[in-house]
Amino acid sequence: MKFKSQARQNQLIEKITSSHLVVGIDIAQQTHVARAVNFRGIIIGEALSFTNDEDGFNSLLQWIQKLQTAHQLSATVVGMEPTGHYWLNVSRWLAARQFEVVLVNPHLVKKNKENRDNTPSKSDKKDALVIADMVKNGYYSFRRNTPEAFEELRVLLSNRDSVVKRLVSAKNQIHRWVDIVFPELRQVFKHITCIGALVTLRLFPTPAELSQLQPQDVIKGWKSIMKRHSGSRKAQELVTLASRSVGSRQATHAYQLHLKQLLAEYDLACEQLQVVEQEIVAVLERIPFAKSMLAIKGISVISLAGILGEAGDLSGFVHGNALLRHAGLNLAESSSGKWTGQMVISKRGRSRLRRFLYIATMCLVMNNPEFQAMHKYNVNVKKMKKMKSIMKLCGKLARILVGMARSGQAYTPLKTLPLEQAA
Structure with a gap:
């Protein structure tokens, strides 16, 4: 079946009838x-200005009812831009009162x-x-009622992004601190954020403090935190x-305080990242078709x-x-x-x-035999x-995931390859 967006555009236009009051917010x-x-x-x-609270929403309701009565209109469609998070409350409030809420693209x-x-x-x-005119002309999309599990995933992934951003920032600042205060640490530890390097920074933060110790003192400090320390050779090299x-x-003193806060x-961030990822796994287990999608070789928990x-x-x-159109991966020609x-x-x-679609596709190209074969065929043939x-x-992956979700069937490798490759 071929997907034709023009047919849907016609349906959106036909949905606005002569009995509709079209409201733009x-x-x-x-x-x-x-x-x-x-x-x-x-x-x-006339235009209505209303506040973002219960009283303001009630004034909007009375305004709509008054216009419907005055112009003998029986239905209302309300359009708005999904601006940040400010639209969520008013859209939920209107949807709970059986109003049809639609969204328009801010770029449009x-x-x-x-x-x-x-x-x-x-x-x-x-x-x-302008928003009301766009809704009247059919340039809108429907507000989808997202099940709770999917909304939880969106919140958790947004939280994970912020945690990862803080974690990367902390890593970069630790690297900067080492370059300024103790650049020779890189000669002993290849990775500054490995366990041995971090334990050394916690116990002996400055070269002046470390130079006054014996290798045995360094090893004793490592043993107090690590089960397997880095060895006497590295301890001697450090000193x-x-x-x-x-x-x-x-x-x-200022550098020591800075390092202490950076390590904290x-x-x-590491602890929060672990908790968030555990919650993500738990939520995915509640989605029926997620298990079959995770069975595809190359699909990771985070990307799905x-x-x-x-x-x-x-x-x-x-x-x-x-x-693909929802993601903005559809093709455009000029x-x-x-x-x-x-x-x-x-x-x-x-x-x-x-x-996430791009990351998932890259992982499949690196790990999945079918996607590797298709990529090789596209490039070489x-x-x-x-x-x-x-x-x-990416389009192939989108069609596979939607097909699995709609049919409830498991991933079939032979059906993935095109006919000329499957033969």
Whole structure:
């Protein structure tokens, strides 16, 4: 089956009937602005500013009901931009009261802001009207009701990203500290964040302190923390290098305090990362089709959790190409007359979903025999560039995952390969 986006676009336009009140809301942190039009785009009523609380939402409800009664309209569709996290509360509140809430692409709002007045001016009232016009013209997508497990994955993956960012920052600062205070430590330990190097930094933070010790004292300190220490040779080398270190000998107390805090931040980030990843594994066990997807050689827990957390329930997609469009991995072409431009990725979708699909595809190309064969065929036989082949395989992965989620079937290697390769 071929996925045709134009058929869906027609359905979105036909869904807005003459009985619809189309409301556009410009989302902000504290005060939202709403405008309303009918199915032809004629402005109805005045703009409404309402606060981001229960009283403000009730005033929006009364405003909508008043406009429906005045213009004899029986249905309402509310459109808004998914701006940060500010839209979540009002969208949930409206959805709980049986309003149809749809989302518009912020990039598209910016492109359409000159349609009515042919000026680049921008205001909250104008943006709300642009959003209402876009919904009327069918440029919207439905707000998906994400099951709790998938929402938990999205929150956990977002938390993991922030923890990893802090962990990388702590590692980089530890490397900087070593380069300034004790650069010779790299001659003893190949990796500064290995157990032996970190224990040495905790027990003997400066070369001045280390140079006053004997190798036996260093080994005794290592034994107090490590079951297997680095050995007498490295202990002797440490003491020798510390005695002639070229590191900074000023502001010793400040450097020691800084290192202590950096090591504490590193330990905290490592502990939090372990807890978050354990929670991710526990949540994946509650999703029925996740186990069969993890059975695919090359699919990791984090990459699958990232895909499911950003995309939600994959069985809700009619085709793998719909998942690609959701991620912004669909192709876009720019051509005019005899000139044909280069095909590029649209990047009009979830950036984190693109990242996890790409990571998962790279892992499959490195570890999965079927994907390795397809990549080799694309590069050697079809003469594709390697990155183009990877992008093509991202589409293959999306179709496999959506197909498995919709059918409930396990991964079948023979069905993965194209006919010319399977033969």
